[in-house]
Every structure is written in structure tokens, then in C-alpha cells.
Amino acid sequence: MEPIDFSQPARQSPKGILIIFALNTYKFITRFFVLILALGLSLSKKESFSFLTTTNITLIILGIFLVILVFAVLKYLNFKFHLEKDEFHLSTGIINKEATILPKSKIQNVYIKQNFIQQLINVVSLTIETAGDDKAEIEINALDRHTALELKDQLFSKKQAEVASLDETPKERTVYFKASISRLFLEGISQNHIKSLLVIVSFVVGLYSEFEKYLQELGIADRLKSTINIETGSILNFLLANLFLVAIGILGSMLFSVLQTFVSNFNLEVVENDDTIEINKGLFNKMSLILTPVKIQNLVIKTNRLKAYLGLHTLSIKQAMVNKKQQKHFKIVALEKHQVAHLVQKIFSEYDGLGENHKPEAYYKRVLMLRSMFIGALINIPAYFILGDYFWLINLLIITWIVLFVHYTYKNASFQITDEYLTINSGFIDRVRNISELHKIQSVVLKQTIFQKQRHIASVYIATASNTVRIPYITEENASSIYDYLLFKVESQDRNWM
């Protein structure tokens, strides 16, 4: 491959016009969706806007598209980027000109994505992300794959001069992990279906409220009532109808989970480069992420009882303030235990997981119990109104839940502090392990309530640039020695956190 020269200001591929056009049209439609819908409905009902003949409407729509197209062309023409020394330069803006200069060393991530339209016309988009806020993100909408890969490599190489020499030595590139279809399927099946159910329910409720009036006019509700026609008094029918609903809900959410897992993780592949890790995945939205270990703040490993049995672990990689929407992409699902260990070691090279595990004090159990009892007591109030005199029955369920919750949450909770790393295990159904490097800690807080003070218990909160973790309810003595140790570790070594 010929190295491409990026030193002169260049535009993206002309196909970019199409992408910008499609993006803006999509934005326009989603922004005015409700308005358009309302207009359409009122048009179909009565002819209050009599001047809106079919030709007029077509003309208006065409006009809107034309304006969007002109904007897309102008945006394309005014979008130029180049590399100069160790900086990435970008100039944008049709009327308000904007010039962005980004030093290579401040680049946090570069990733290559390909959505459905981009797949059709065979271009990719390249996003450059810094540790700043969301606005500091740069996205180039349309590049051909070869150019994008070249640009990515050059952005990651320390100096431009090195580019030539890099090309001579063949880069080590091994595919470490590839998620098979069956494993993805298992991953989908063993997901938390309650979450999917909530997504579906909120979607349906949202749709319903949007179309409520319209549906009422059609009289669907009445028709439904007449077809189902629940006989009052027949409890069996009532139960059957409810069971039917529950079964549909469960099936629907399972299907949703599986589909979602497939779509976002299709062809999931982890590639090991010399000193970076690359994640490729996606069906409609293909993406490729590059991770550099220095910039990684935390690792979170998640699994649950069922998943652990099936050998499924999820590794999330947390970086400094990556915008929340992107955060979910930095996730590798369906990993075996030894694969997780390997990847963790690749990122945090000294990590071996060995060391003494400590547990929180038994006081933690009491806090958990009190908290869940409070919630349980609150649930009794609506239960009384729904179930009437039999409301106390619900407490049997609640008590079982509290016992299980307290037992397993306490059992799963533990922490480990070694020379380099802090590991915290937590979770009830999910087992979550958080690993942070000690020298990447940003601040430490010791917290103690007035009740804990009497019993000499305290908690330590540790913030890194990507999240905050807690060592819960340990003795005052341990807490302050951990506090001192962590501060000592951060302050005694002159190491950057990214």
C-alpha cells in the first residue's frame, strides 16, 4: 500500500455529499416528526388547509430537499482537513468558519464506522475523539476504507517521519477472538430480559400516547374489548389472559435481546496489534475501534450465574469521559474466562489477579437489609390498593427477595489492593469486577455517617477519569490506611494518568 500524503488540505470523498444529505434529511425528519405527523393527521381528517393541493405539497417537499441538498454540497466544499507536523487540522463552516487544531498526543480514540448507507456506497466514517467533552469530537463522514485506515495509522504514529519506516516492517496483527454465531445467540438469550421488556413497553407506551387520539377514533379499543370479552367472575379466564400476556412479553423481550445482541455484535472480532487492541463489530453499523492501553482508565468485567456457567463474560473498557452514547460500544461480549484474563493482561500488563481478597464488614449486610426493607415497606402501599385485604401475601415474596439480595450482594462484595491495581467485586445477580490502575486515580474520598462513626466503620470512594468506585463499609482503621496508601501511590510516582 502506498502511504497517502495528508499534508495538503483535502476534502473527503465526493460521496460525502450523499452521506451529509442523508444525515441532514434524517435529522430534519426526526426533529419535525411530530409536526409532520400532526399535519398529516389533520389533513386526512378535514380539509382545513385547502390551499395544500397535492402538487403544492410535492413542491414544498421538493423545496425542502433541495435546500438540504444545497447545504450538504456547501458543507462538503467547506470541509477540509490535513496533517501538519504532529497536529490534525480541520476547517469547517459555511458562514461561520471554524478551524480546529488537534495535537496527535491528545487523541484518545479513532474509530471507523460504517452505517447502512455508507455500506451501500462503500465509504466509511472516521471519528476522532479527545478526552474533552462531546463537542470536541471530529467526524469525517465519507472516506474510502483505504484512506481511512491510512489516516488512522498516521494519527497514531508518533511522528510523520516514522510513517515510512513503519510500512516497511510488517505489523503484527493477529485476530485474537472471534465471536461465533452460537455464542452470540447464547449471549442474547442469557441477557437481562427485564431491560428489554422495559424498552419494548416504553416504546409501545410512547407510540400509544402519540397516536392515542387517532386510535380512539378508529375505535380499536372497543373492538378489542368485544373480541376478548373477559367474563367477570371466571378467574381462570382472567389468569389465562394474564399468563398469555406474560408469555408474549417474555418471548418478545427474549427475541428483542437476541436480535439486539446480533445486530450490535455481528462479526465481533478482537484484533491484537503491537501495542493496541482493535475491536470490529456491527451488522448495519459496522465499526472499528482502536484502544491504546495508556488511555484506558478502568476495566469492568461482568457476568452472572447463568452466563458464568455458559462461559460468557463481558469486558467493558472505560476511557476518560468518552461521551455516554459511545461508551456502550467499548464492550466485548461472549468472552471465555481465560480470554478475559488474556485481554486484561494485554491492557494492564502487570495484572495477575493474585493477592489477598478482603471483605466489607458485616455492617454492610445491615445497611443492605435496612435499605431493602424500606423499599419493601413502600411496595406494601400500592399493593394494598391493588390486592386489597390479601396485600400481606406480597410480603412473602418481598422477604424472600430481601434474604437473597442481602446474602448474595454481601457474598459477591470484596476488594483487593495490590502494588499497581485496585480490584472491586460487587453485584447481586450480575457479578461485576472493576479493575483500575492505582496511578490513574483522580481523587479519594472517605465517607462516614454519624451512625457509622459510633461503630468505627467507613467507606472509601475512589474516582478515576471514567468512573467512581467504592470500597464499602470497612473498619475506620483499614479505611484510613487504604486512603493513605492510595494517595501515596498516586503522589509518589510521577506517572501520567493518560
Added chain:
Amino acid sequence: MFTNQQINLDTLPSIDDVDFKPISKQYLSIIILNRSLVFTLVIIALFVAKSMVNDVNFRMLFWYVFGAFVLFAILNLVFTILAFKTRKYAIREQDVIYTKGVLVNSIAAVPISRIQHIEISRSWLARKFNLATLNIFTAGEAGIDLSIEGLNYSEAKKINDFLSKKVNGTD
């Protein structure tokens, strides 16, 4: 040269030995003034509601609500005054420490090498009392950033200068 000596945990500088400095006493007046303003506004709102609504149930409940609120306000003030004594700070060679709270006591430490930027902010009341708030930002999650309220303006400036110098490495 690389060394890797074993650390004796007992010899580490300990948080228990830190000599904390209280913030300016005048800040208490600002807190009380602010609180009283909020409480008065709520009480006025309650009485306005009373004169507007003619419902019998509401009238019966009104004095209970009023009583509960007054109790809450008094407790809140008492705890604020108690908690005020715990608002203390310390600047060590390598970090800034701030402690506060009675019901929930917290001791937060930010290593100076992790400070992103520092800012002095002064509200209208604070300017009248010649006080200032020192905000210390890290790259960590927003909730943990330190802000030391109720410092003497000159003290705040002094700390600000000291920390800025250290952060920028010109010291």
C-alpha cells in the same frame, strides 16, 4: 535507577495526623442568611396557598404542614451550624484535603498532580463579606471535584497561586 523497596504502611503520612484549618467564621452568616431566605419564601408560599384555597381538608392539614416545615427548618439550621464546625481544609505538599459534614462526614483528597484547573468564584453576598469559593477540578467524575467554600478572599488567592504554580510546574 530503578528501585522497588518495600513500603512500610505505618510510616506513610497519615490522614489522621493532618492539621486541618477551619474556614472563615463569617461564612456561617452567609449560610444562615441564604437558608432563612429560602425558608421565608416557602412560608410565604404556604400562606399564599392558604388564602387562595378554600378547601376544608386543606385548612385542617395546613397547620400540620406548617408545623412540620418549621420543625424541619429548625433541625436543618441546627445541623448546619453543627456541620459548619466540621468544614475544614488542609493543603499538603502533594494534595489538597477538604472535610465536612456531621450526618455524613466526608474527607476528600485531590492530589495536586491530578488537578486540571482551579477557579475562584464569589457570589454577591460573598463579595460583601470579602469571602470566596475555591473550586478545584480534576478529570474525574464531576461529583468528586473539590470546592472549598467560605475562604477569605486573600487566602483563596494565595492558595490559588500556590496550586497554579505547582500544577504548571513553574515552582
